Amino acid sequence: MEITVTVNGQQHTRNVEPRLLLVHFLRDELGLTGTHWGCDTSNCGACVVWLDEAPVKSCTVLAVMADGRRVRTVEGLGDSTGLDPVQQGFTECHGLQCGFCTPGMMLTARWLLDHHPDPSEEDIREAISGQLCRCTGYENIVKSIQWAAEHDTAAAAVPEESTVDSAEVSA
């Protein structure tokens, strides 16, 4: 079935099978491999992306459910003027080790800071509690998000819709 999804401000139209999961749509159809795919059981959170306004686990959402909606992936953090403060925080505070959990962690962190500009350590730990870091780098991830909160000047806005990319591909 044909779906049109706006990913990081760009519209994509594809013909997909209903059983295609959003995580595979992003990675395999759109080549946005920043969204990672780990446990496949909704537990690890490596696949977290925003669906409209909130982070979801994209291994448990059908791509067809995103039809007509907006998705934000790690590629949509930051813009041409620079990194998102969350990305900077992960750099400053050594928030990534192997980097596998990082995209999901950063997207949840961005969402937390948009709603809660001054989170406590407990708020941060609660926000990322559905996301596993196999390198167990939680201390530094929490510090990175705290750094971002302190340096968050303007809440990063979701980019405007821009170019249209349309192609017919079967899943």
Added chain:
Amino acid sequence: MQVPAQFQYERATSVAHALSLLTKFGPESRIVAGGHSLIPMMKLRLAQPEALIDINGLSELARISVEDGTLYVGAMVRHADLLSSAVVGEHFPIFHDAERLIADPVVRNRGTVGGSLCQADPSEDLSAAFAAVRGEAVIEGTGGRRVVLVREFFTGPYQTVVGENEMLVQLRVPISSSASAYEKVERRAGDWAVAAVGAELRIEGTQLVSVGIGLTALGAPNFHAPEAEEYLLGGPAVDERFAEAGRIAARHCEPVADQRGPVDYKRHLAEVLTVRALRRARTRWHGNHPQEA
């Protein structure tokens, strides 16, 4: 890579449309709400529906409201919305207690209240919470609406009274007391309950004039503890009686041994958590709550 088997997908535009799609596709079709129980089951081939009817577009089912002394919660209300609703917290702290412990914030952005109840997993937290507060389930079919007590909603593990051509549209709960609480023991943050207990009470003078106790993951028929409720009703809301109610609840449930623990441990939790939930509910009794509508 786990991917569901093939199926047809239809997006419902109204409750009537969803019901007509259910009729059209027949018994092998399923409603999908948040999909956070159903899609994992489809990946594992524990469920293999031939058609999915997506009800995410039905914004009329995503509302929370209070009218005439009753709380109304649409079937498509997400866990995150129940948790962030001030009016829910004011009248039913039990739901906020429970939601804080259901899965994790990201799963709560997607999973729905209706999906939780219809899934009828013996460990579903909201089933016990709604059983404790004597909620009602509003079910719609092509022939019209019917209302069933949540306590009569479940017919077995993963089974409810919702028929093939019907869907759950709403939950409603009479507001009679804000003295309610939910206590859960889990193995780690965001995990399913090893055991959990919800309680609601109402006191007049020194007497308990209404008591509700819901049990999760403890093999209690219909997720509640009628014997313990009966014992407490009409007596004072004191610790000794709460302790006895805990023993009664533990005796009458039927937990099963699994990777979360052996039966005697779970019975022990039933007792301890019943007492804790009752006590915490009591601390929330201020004596000035509206009468049952």
